[in-house]
Amino acid sequence: MSAINRQNTHIIPVDFQYHQPETVGEAVKLLEAHPDAKPIAGGTDLVPKMKQRLLEPGHLVNLKRIRELQGVEDRGGEVYIGAATKLRAVERSETVQRRLPLLYSCVRSIGSVQIRNMGTLGGNVCNASPAADGALGLVALDATVQVAGPGGTRTVKAGDFFAGPGKTVLGRGELVTGFTVPVPGPDVGTCFISVGRTALDISTISIAVALRMKGGAVQEARVALGSVAPTPLRLPEVENWLKGRELDEATVREAAGMVSGGIKPITDIRGTAEYRREAARGMAMEALTRAGGLEGRSQG
Amino acid sequence: MSHASTLQVLGRDTPRQDGVAKVTGREKYASDMSLPGMLVARVLKSPHPHARVKSIDTRGVSDPQAVTLTPQEVPGIRFCPRLVSTPEATYKDWRVLTDKPRYVGEPVAAVAAESEEAAQRALEAMRVEYEPLAAVYDAFASMEEGAEPIHDVIELNDQALKVERNVACQMEAREGDPEEGFKAAAHVVERTYRTSRRYHAQLETKSVLVRPEPGGGVTIWSTTQTLHNTRILIHEIFGIPMGRIRVVKVPLGGSFGSSIQVNTVVPIAVALALKSRRPVKLSLTREEDLHDHCSYQMVFRLKLGADSDGKLVAGHLDAWLDIGGHQVQAYPLLGCVVGWWVSLYRLPHKSYVGKAVYTNKVPSCAFRGYGNPQITWAVETLMDELAEKAGVDPLDFRLMNYIGKGDLFWGQGPTVKSIIQSCGVEEILSRGSEMIDWYNRPKAGSQRGRYRRGVGMGRGYHTSSAGAPVPGTVVDFGGAMVKLNEDGTFDYVSAMMDHGGGTMDANAKIVAEELGVPIHKVNIVNADTGTTVYDVCTHASRGIYSGGGAALKVARQVKDKIRENAARLLDAYPHALKFRYDPERDQAVIYAEGVSGRELTFKELAYAMRHKNLGTVAAVDSYRQPSCPPHFTGYFVEVEVDTWTGRVRPLRVVAGADIGTVINPKLAAGQVHGGFAQGWSMVVNEDLPHDPATGDLLNRGFLADYKVPTTRDMPNLDDFTVFFTDTYEPTGPFGAKGIGEGALNPVAGAVANAVQNALGVRFYDLPITKDMILAAVGGKEGQA
Amino acid sequence: MKVTMTVNGRARTFDVEPNRLLLNLLREDLDLTGAKYGCGMGECGACTVLLDGEPVMACMTLAVDCEGATIETVEGLSSGEALHPIQEAFIEEGAVQCGFCTPGFIMATKALLGESPEPTEPEIREYLKGNICRCTGYVNIVKAVQRAAEALR
Numbered sequence A: 001m002s003a004i005n006r007q008n009t010h011i012i013p014v015d016f017q018y019h020q021p022e023t024v025g026e027a028v029k030l031l032e033a034h035p036d037a038k039p040i041a042g043g044t045d046l047v048p049k050m051k052q053r054l055l056e057p058g059h060l061v062n063l064k065r066i067r068e069l070q071g072v073e074d075r076g077g078e079v080y081i082g083a084a085t086k087l088r089a090v091e092r093s094e095t096v097q098r099r100l101p102l103l104y105s106c107v108r109s110i111g112s113v114q115i116r117n118m119g120t121l122g123g124n125v126c127n128a129s130p131a132a133d134g135a136l137g138l139v140a141l142d143a144t145v146q147v148a149g150p151g152g153t154r155t156v157k158a159g160d161f162f163a164g165p166g167k168t169v170l171g172r173g174e175l176v177t178g179f180t181v182p183v184p185g186p187d188v189g190t191c192f193i194s195v196g197r198t199a200l201d202i203s204t205i206s207i208a209v210a211l212r213m214k215g216g217a218v219q220e221a222r223v224a225l226g227s228v229a230p231t232p233l234r235l236p237e238v239e240n241w242l243k244g245r246e247l248d249e250a251t252v253r254e255a256a257g258m259v260s261g262g263i264k265p266i267t268d269i270r271g272t273a274e275y276r277r278e279a280a281r282g283m284a285m286e287a288l289t290r291a292g293g294l295e296g297r298s299q300g
Numbered sequence B: 001m002s003h004a005s006t007l008q009v010l011g012r013d014t015p016r017q018d019g020v021a022k023v024t025g026r027e028k029y030a031s032d033m034s035l036p037g038m039l040v041a042r043v044l045k046s047p048h049p050h051a052r053v054k055s056i057d058t059r060g061v062s063d064p065q066a067v068t069l070t071p072q073e074v075p076g077i078r079f080c081p082r083l084v085s086t087p088e089a090t091y092k093d094w095r096v097l098t099d100k101p102r103y104v105g106e107p108v109a110a111v112a113a114e115s116e117e118a119a120q121r122a123l124e125a126m127r128v129e130y131e132p133l134a135a136v137y138d139a140f141a142s143m144e145e146g147a148e149p150i151h152d153v154i155e156l157n158d159q160a161l162k163v164e165r166n167v168a169c170q171m172e173a174r175e176g177d178p179e180e181g182f183k184a185a186a187h188v189v190e191r192t193y194r195t196s197r198r199y200h201a202q203l204e205t206k207s208v209l210v211r212p213e214p215g216g217g218v219t220i221w222s223t224t225q226t227l228h229n230t231r232i233l234i235h236e237i238f239g240i241p242m243g244r245i246r247v248v249k250v251p252l253g254g255s256f257g258s259s260i261q262v263n264t265v266v267p268i269a270v271a272l273a274l275k276s277r278r279p280v281k282l283s284l285t286r287e288e289d290l291h292d293h294c295s296y297q298m299v300f301r302l303k304l305g306a307d308s309d310g311k312l313v314a315g316h317l318d319a320w321l322d323i324g325g326h327q328v329q330a331y332p333l334l335g336c337v338v339g340w341w342v343s344l345y346r347l348p349h350k351s352y353v354g355k356a357v358y359t360n361k362v363p364s365c366a367f368r369g370y371g372n373p374q375i376t377w378a379v380e381t382l383m384d385e386l387a388e389k390a391g392v393d394p395l396d397f398r399l400m401n402y403i404g405k406g407d408l409f410w411g412q413g414p415t416v417k418s419i420i421q422s423c424g425v426e427e428i429l430s431r432g433s434e435m436i437d438w439y440n441r442p443k444a445g446s447q448r449g450r451y452r453r454g455v456g457m458g459r460g461y462h463t464s465s466a467g468a469p470v471p472g473t474v475v476d477f478g479g480a481m482v483k484l485n486e487d488g489t490f491d492y493v494s495a496m497m498d499h500g501g502g503t504m505d506a507n508a509k510i511v512a513e514e515l516g517v518p519i520h521k522v523n524i525v526n527a528d529t530g531t532t533v534y535d536v537c538t539h540a541s542r543g544i545y546s547g548g549g550a551a552l553k554v555a556r557q558v559k560d561k562i563r564e565n566a567a568r569l570l571d572a573y574p575h576a577l578k579f580r581y582d583p584e585r586d587q588a589v590i591y592a593e594g595v596s597g598r599e600l601t602f603k604e605l606a607y608a609m610r611h612k613n614l615g616t617v618a619a620v621d622s623y624r625q626p627s628c629p630p631h632f633t634g635y636f637v638e639v640e641v642d643t644w645t646g647r648v649r650p651l652r653v654v655a656g657a658d659i660g661t662v663i664n665p666k667l668a669a670g671q672v673h674g675g676f677a678q679g680w681s682m683v684v685n686e687d688l689p690h691d692p693a694t695g696d697l698l699n700r701g702f703l704a705d706y707k708v709p710t711t712r713d714m715p716n717l718d719d720f721t722v723f724f725t726d727t728y729e730p731t732g733p734f735g736a737k738g739i740g741e742g743a744l745n746p747v748a749g750a751v752a753n754a755v756q757n758a759l760g761v762r763f764y765d766l767p768i769t770k771d772m773i774l775a776a777v778g779g780k781e782g783q784a
Numbered sequence C: 001m002k003v004t005m006t007v008n009g010r011a012r013t014f015d016v017e018p019n020r021l022l023l024n025l026l027r028e029d030l031d032l033t034g035a036k037y038g039c040g041m042g043e044c045g046a047c048t049v050l051l052d053g054e055p056v057m058a059c060m061t062l063a064v065d066c067e068g069a070t071i072e073t074v075e076g077l078s079s080g081e082a083l084h085p086i087q088e089a090f091i092e093e094g095a096v097q098c099g100f101c102t103p104g105f106i107m108a109t110k111a112l113l114g115e116s117p118e119p120t121e122p123e124i125r126e127y128l129k130g131n132i133c134r135c136t137g138y139v140n141i142v143k144a145v146q147r148a149a150e151a152l153r
């Protein structure tokens, strides 16, 4: 039967067994026991996919009752965010607002209030969409992903977590428990911008930049873009090139040119590859200018 | 407002009668309805853009409660779901279920079961074998020699009609001598314009509930703009006597033209209900709804010529309509396209060739404005260019050439002509241009820098109804009943549908005004086909002009009867009696002036009439409006273009409208606000591209990839000004005209012209996407 | 599976399949059809209800996940004929046209004004951007929210 007759957004046209573990250990056991199981957090990515029959898991393991997966914790040099923490809770957290303004902007740009009341940061990352705004922020902040599985726990750098659209490095029975995000020092400026077709849209293209500055020079740079490659994309060439350079208009312009050339966009319904290359240049100029504290709204 | 000064009820904001039900969630739309013992239906849709159904196997459906329906089980007649044209203008090419699907999503079979889940399972157990046929997605490719025929034979005037080269229908028109006209023109501009396919995105998906009645009849609750035409079509298809078909009014969760025809779900659910002998509900999912209807995509080659003084002298228009897999109302639309065009500006010499072409895409139907937003965008874009060429300010150029009071008007096409009797164009343009500071707008293309601002304008109109002094090929009349209740209140009953604009409230206010009572004395009765006289459809912005015209006609008859009966009871002369309203008693009073004791409240009158067996004061009648007066609109829009991201933002909107007497100020302004939002996103976003690899919509039916504006995409409250002109339409009820479609028609032109003003680049394709803007700013695309 | 939740102030227990959506439970089992199906995919907000006071999309919420939750729908906003000030404001400002989006907007507005009694216009627009209205262009809706905020102060 063809997809057009199988999908049905009135209902979830998939039968599954539902589990509500209360500990990470139980969840791991369930995931391990059922190869066709999927974790569900907010369901804002998973439920639409099931309605479209893109995914038909036989078991759903709800993560929301697991206490350990909840909450934001200020740990001094880093902030810990539980994987099943609602996006709204992340956004409302004073710690995040004060210490991780970049992640705050990324999370605020996800969907609508309703979506953020349901969706979680872990879901945003594990869904592994190249357009995921929260994931982009974590990549740009060089966060670490905490993973629990049958073999115990392990950590993965956010930048290494994605294996392609919808694919992560998680193995069978593994789930993400949380994220540790290093808090940028006072000498770090950040900026996130995204472009969509309307104010409620998956980004056509997005960029997150973090610059550690000394005087007018860049000490360390992180440049990450969304929706321009199969995964959120860091650009080490641009980052290395910027290192040590005086940040002025010419540097910004040249770096932006490198960003535009360094991405690997495709054409899809949201925009053409050419568009993304062109927009990447302008957005990189704005993001670098703002993160570097050059001025609010530079004119090109 | 000089005309409004004597009015009691009209022109004031009054709470809508369905307001409480709507804000408390108690209003039941078709998609909310349910009945005990009801089955839920699902439609089996073609995954192929073009195919022949070789076989349908329902044996896999194991659910004993499930009832399946195949093309062999429905009446084998061809029909047209839109019933407002005379037979010689009605092309029939639809079937209830098809054995030759012509677009992805076309209903091939259906099933009803105990629940949505059960119906879904049953649907998936059905097997269909198809023989795929070549498909075509472009109107021009479709007309080429050797292209796969989409329809071989259709019906016109109940005769078989062979389709040649996939041309569904065509029309030509000509006045004067355009060739000579162009020769005499000092300035000529000719351009080709291409619009997109837009989806109505009405918030409620197409839905119906059908209950089979003892004796072979059916009761129908459905998303529709026309109760009576639904009944006629179900009668035509199933042969059920009309008295046994009852179509009940339910509120519409938006429509914008998408239920101007009887929706595809209606005959399918009727067939299922007749077969299963149980109530059947069929409510489309959003992804099915996106495969069900959209606007007409149009390509225009438009040429206009002006003399050295800036007077238009000649015009030629070629229009190609990509109508998708079936005709809903392509032929009348060909007439309207030329009508909309030639009724904007005076063109002594003009010619037109219009063709409607089948493609293997979702069928097109009316979408607010019925082609008018498309052609007005092209004309308003070209008017700017021609003005520039002639060295005249574009606003002045329009003032020199617009069609207004006293001019011949044939907005609804060559068979619907009348003379314009009221016109606020000058007021719209002068007040609007002042508010936006038109003459100080930026010089086109003068800005550099990242953010560039531009101001543009567009003007237009829409007809209020499709009325005219003589009959043409369009059916357009309505009716109403008003009766005096025993407590002195009135019931107003009409088959007219309210899309949400407050049409029924407006008409109730017209009744109240005429009868001299406050609005709370006029009750809007929920009605059905059995309790109302024919009303064609709520379309063509006719709700107030035509529906209100009918209400007024009947209210006058009621008033006469009140007079006669009161005269008898009061022993007075009817023509000497007067009316007043007594707020203390909350009653209207009829009295003989200066003679004490000779007065009756309406309540007393009704009471006396009942006890003396004099009958009920009531009147019911039909009404054909003598004209279809244009309601004029004009938009001035300021935009900001971000040349780094291609994003366009609306900064300021000034909208003027001539709708004659304003009945509900806030709701009338609401039509303008909503019209702007739709026109805005027609320019910057909306399109329904098809995937040439599969023939399916590229967005596969999901709103995630059909974006409509949100709260944040619209200008701030202080930056959106709406004003109404001081005009009075002599043929309208209390001077009123329409607003619904005129509110949208010129928006796209105004926005596109503002973008041109900001960038110095003109676009000839819609939508003007971020991609196109960046490419153009980079100098790769678009012409300066 | 058994699930117990409080809907508009009344505790209710249901026996549901795990794939049952909250929206269908409300509409079909309780005849609370105020929350609408508009897209089923989180795009339109017509299904907005309050779950423990926060607006969510009922079209993507599993009923089994509502164990112990408090659900408020538009039907629970007013009792008898007296309207809630938000409902009144929507009527007064002409914010209701076809009305299909209205219950979703009203519930989102209730949450907004609970969080932020004096929202600025940009705040209102940001908070309500998950609710689509195809009729009004939002002008009268934003005005209605402002009017309701004033009335509730």
Ligand SMILES: Cc1cc2nc3c(=O)[nH]c(=O)nc-3n(C[C@H](O)[C@H](O)[C@H](O)COP(=O)(O)OP(=O)(O)OC[C@H]3O[C@@H](n4cnc5c(N)ncnc54)[C@H](O)[C@@H]3O)c2cc1C
Pocket (backbone or CB within 6 Å): A038, A039, A040, A041, A042, A043, A044, A045, A046, A047, A048, A063, A083, A084, A087, A109, A110, A111, A112, A115, A118, A119, A120, A121, A122, A123, A124, A125, A126, A127, A131, A132, A133, A134, A174, A175, A176, A177, A201, A202, A203, C041, C042, C043
């Ligand atoms: C209307 C709408 C708008 C949206 N807009 C945006 C937007 O602007 N930007 C954006 O980035 N996203 C957007 N999204 C996507 C989505 O809301 C977010 O990605 C959200 O954060 C997903 O979280 P969730 O908890 O709902 O994930 P779920 O749907 O519950 O899960 C997503 C996937 O991750 C897996 N998963 C979840 N948690 C874990 C875990 N702890 N360990 C392992 N696997 C896990 C699930 O099995 C599933 O495959 C939008 C969605 C909708 C419906």
Ligand code: FES
Pocket (backbone or CB within 6 Å): C036, C037, C038, C039, C040, C041, C042, C043, C044, C045, C046, C047, C048, C057, C058, C059, C060
């Ligand atoms: S129906 Fe839930 S968001 Fe549209």
Ligand code: FES
Pocket (backbone or CB within 6 Å): B203, B253, B254, B500, C095, C096, C097, C098, C099, C100, C101, C102, C132, C133, C134, C135, C136
């Ligand atoms: S009033 Fe119709 S969608 Fe909002």
